[in-house]
Amino acid sequence: VGGAGDVASFVTGFEEMSYGDVSLQVKVGVQFGLFGGAIQQLGTARHHERFLPGVLDLSVVGCFAMTETGHGSDVQALGTTATFLADDDVFVLDTPGPEAWKDYIGNAAAHARWAVVFAQLHTAGADHGVHALLVRIRDDDGTPVPGVQIGDDGHKLGLNGVDNGRLAFEGVRVPRDQLLDRFAAVDADGTYSSPIENPTRRFFTMLGTLVQGRVAVAGAGIGAAKLAATIAVKHGERRTQFAAPGDDAPEVRLLDYAVHQQRLLPRVARTYALHFAQQELVELLHAVATGEVTDEEERRRLETRAAGQKALATWHATDTVQEAREATGGFGYLSENRLGQLKSDTDVFTTFEGANHVLLQLVAKSLLTRYRQDFGSLDLLGTARFVAEQAVDVVVERLQARSLVRSLIDAVDGREGEVSVLDRGWHLQLFEQREEHVLQTLVQRLRRLTAEKGAFAAFNEVQDHVLLAATAHVERTVLDAFVAAIDACDDPAVTAVLDRVCDLYALTVVRDERGWFQEHGFLTGARSKAVLRAVNGLCSDLRPHAEDLVDAFGIPDGLLRAPIALREVGEPYLDARERLVADGVLPEPEVGGRG
Ligand SMILES: Cc1cc2nc3c(=O)[nH]c(=O)nc-3n(C[C@H](O)[C@H](O)[C@H](O)COP(=O)(O)OP(=O)(O)OC[C@H]3O[C@@H](n4cnc5c(N)ncnc54)[C@H](O)[C@@H]3O)c2cc1C
Numbered sequence: 001v002g003g004a005g006d007v008a009s010f011v012t013g014f015e016e017m018s019y020g021d022v023s024l025q026v027k028v029g030v031q032f033g034l035f036g037g038a039i040q041q042l043g044t045a046r047h048h049e050r051f052l053p054g055v056l057d058l059s060v061v062g063c064f065a066m067t068e069t070g071h072g073s074d075v076q077a078l079g080t081t082a083t084f085l086a087d088d089d090v091f092v093l094d095t096p097g098p099e100a101w102k103d104y105i106g107n108a109a110a111h112a113r114w115a116v117v118f119a120q121l122h123t124a125g126a127d128h129g130v131h132a133l134l135v136r137i138r139d140d141d142g143t144p145v146p147g148v149q150i151g152d153d154g155h156k157l158g159l160n161g162v163d164n165g166r167l168a169f170e171g172v173r174v175p176r177d178q179l180l181d182r183f184a185a186v187d188a189d190g191t192y193s194s195p196i197e198n199p200t201r202r203f204f205t206m207l208g209t210l211v212q213g214r215v216a217v218a219g220a221g222i223g224a225a226k227l228a229a230t231i232a233v234k235h236g237e238r239r240t241q242f243a244a245p246g247d248d249a250p251e252v253r254l255l256d257y258a259v260h261q262q263r264l265l266p267r268v269a270r271t272y273a274l275h276f277a278q279q280e281l282v283e284l285l286h287a288v289a290t291g292e293v294t295d296e297e298e299r300r301r302l303e304t305r306a307a308g309q310k311a312l313a314t315w316h317a318t319d320t321v322q323e324a325r326e327a328t329g330g331f332g333y334l335s336e337n338r339l340g341q342l343k344s345d346t347d348v349f350t351t352f353e354g355a356n357h358v359l360l361q362l363v364a365k366s367l368l369t370r371y372r373q374d375f376g377s378l379d380l381l382g383t384a385r386f387v388a389e390q391a392v393d394v395v396v397e398r399l400q401a402r403s404l405v406r407s408l409i410d411a412v413d414g415r416e417g418e419v420s421v422l423d424r425g426w427h428l429q430l431f432e433q434r435e436e437h438v439l440q441t442l443v444q445r446l447r448r449l450t451a452e453k454g455a456f457a458a459f460n461e462v463q464d465h466v467l468l469a470a471t472a473h474v475e476r477t478v479l480d481a482f483v484a485a486i487d488a489c490d491d492p493a494v495t496a497v498l499d500r501v502c503d504l505y506a507l508t509v510v511r512d513e514r515g516w517f518q519e520h521g522f523l524t525g526a527r528s529k530a531v532l533r534a535v536n537g538l539c540s541d542l543r544p545h546a547e548d549l550v551d552a553f554g555i556p557d558g559l560l561r562a563p564i565a566l567r568e569v570g571e572p573y574l575d576a577r578e579r580l581v582a583d584g585v586l587p588e589p590e591v592g593g594r595g
Contacts, residue, residue: 019555020559037210064136065167067106082174147171211302230553231338268546278313282306284298311360337564411524434516500542563580
């Protein structure tokens with residue numbers, strides 16, 4: 001999918017691969033997204049011409065070797081070195097010690113012949129920071145080339161269809177023209193040059209171009225949540241348990257139990273919300289990647305949104321898969337019903353492409369600096385200092401196109417107290433007030449504490465506050481996206497249901513955060529109880545639409561594959577399994593463990 005520069009198709013197709021096999025999805029992501037993407041984004045025309053056709057037809061199989069055993073989140077601290085030898089016109093790649101082995105690298109343990117290696121670049125005794133080079137690691141028959149050591153990370157919690165491995169380099173000579181030199185070049189005499197003078201800014205610019213991976217993993221998380229929610233909701237519609245009193249009373253479907261609705265439907269609603277936010281994010285990515293949008297500020301907005309969306313979407317996936325597993329009881333524990341594999345395979349989404357807590361700090365950084373020109377030249381400590389020194393106004397910035405949101409919020413003014421808990425303007429206002437208040441008080445604390453204790457201690461002391469600011473921001477942008485999607489829908493029946501789903505998303509966030517809202521005077525105790533009642537009421541209102549809501553995710557039966565989700569209402573499980581095997585939808589069952 002998505003050749004010819006169609007980034008949106010690639011990322012959307014990638015999301016849908018969550019329905020099939022997540023190991024295969026990650027193999028695809030490593031080869032085409034990470035390896036090919038790094039060549040595309042960090043390389044120049046000669047790299048594109050020489051390598052990209054082979055990346056696409058798999059004659060050049062590669063990996064993306066950034067993380068080391070000693071450093072994952074802190075990429076600037078990598079230990080691998082690439083030292084330029086002018087006499088031989090090569091970089092010499094070295095791993096200085098065990099902590100600097102490249103680690104967890106997808107495709108490295110078995111299949112990759114090439115690697116994009118991130119290393120500290122040295123020329124004529126000067127250190128220029130982390131840069132990427134294309135390095136041959138195995139010859140065509142798969143033998144590691146001289147100087148390259150390769151290990152296997154072994155069995156993992158999940159994704160065991162991916163060969164994650166370790167790499168070390170000793171005096172490996174890399175021709176000068178294999179430096180991926182879009183952002184920095186080295187001449188034959190060893191002269192280093194870059195269009196971006198500030199090294200921190202250069203580093204963040206380089207990493208920023210790799211944003212597509214984060215957008216893709218966010219999508220993969222949403223795809224996994226869609227699959228898990230579909231399996232659990234369909235099971236809830238088919239499975240009966242206990243009967244109401246009375247001789248002839250039929251057994252009750254799980255989804256007719258209030259708590260079952262309350263476990264599953266808010267997660268379906270959040271999946272919808274994240275889906276719409278993802279659509280906007282993919283459109284922005286596409287516009288930036290195709291050059292339709294060239295504005296620096298939009299690029300930074302893309303990076304921020306990608307980081308925030310990736311964190312929230314992958315946590316949502318982990319949460320939804322777990323709830324789906326429990327909501328499907330013993331059936332959900334059987335491998336043939338897919339949730340176990342999905343759970344172990346998607347768990348790492350919260351870690352790779354940036355650990356989620358670290359990503360939320362990046363989101364907060366851009367909020368604190370308000371996407372300023374010098375954004376890229378600040379690390380987190382620089383951000384704390386910046387905030388301490390500048391008079392930063394805190395206002396929630398919305399896209400121009402959000403006049404709809406503004407008018408809904410303005411319509412709430414003056415009616416506080418009487419306004420319905422289902423009023424969309426009130427939801428939007430609450431989300432905005434939370435974001436503004438959390439950010440405002442964060443700025444005040446950072447200013448005070450930085451003066452007292454210095455930037456590092458200050459930032460560390462307010463770290464939970466930083467994460468809350470980022471979360472409040474992302475949840476607000478997700479709600480905005482949902483509201484915009486409903487506005488764009490021209491089918492009144494669909495709009496009516498989506499409106500209720502959006503209410504459920506918004507009020508679930510308010511319910512979960514009701515402690516904070518009450519502590520800060522945005523919600524009275526009585527209104528908080530009203531929110532709780534509304535959430536439960538919405539779950540019951542939406543119950544008749546539950547299966548339609550998951551059917552709308554459009555997962556074909558051949559990909560859904562879980563017998564609990566595919567059996568007819570009233571059809572015994574074992575009969576359904578037999579039918580699905582006979583129809584070729586399911587393979588013959590495997591013999592599993594006993595007890
Ligand atoms: C299956 C798998 C595949 C992978 N594939 C690749 C690949 O192909 N290429 C590649 O280069 N890498 C790959 N990785 C590596 C992955 O990107 C890193 O694991 C990830 O960036 C986290 O780094 P780390 O493991 O060193 O964890 P750490 O950075 O040590 O983080 C551990 C925990 O500490 C938290 N933490 C870290 N710093 C801070 C801070 N400043 N404040 C608060 N909390 C903090 C994190 O949020 C996290 O919860 C893969 C990893 C796995 C598990």
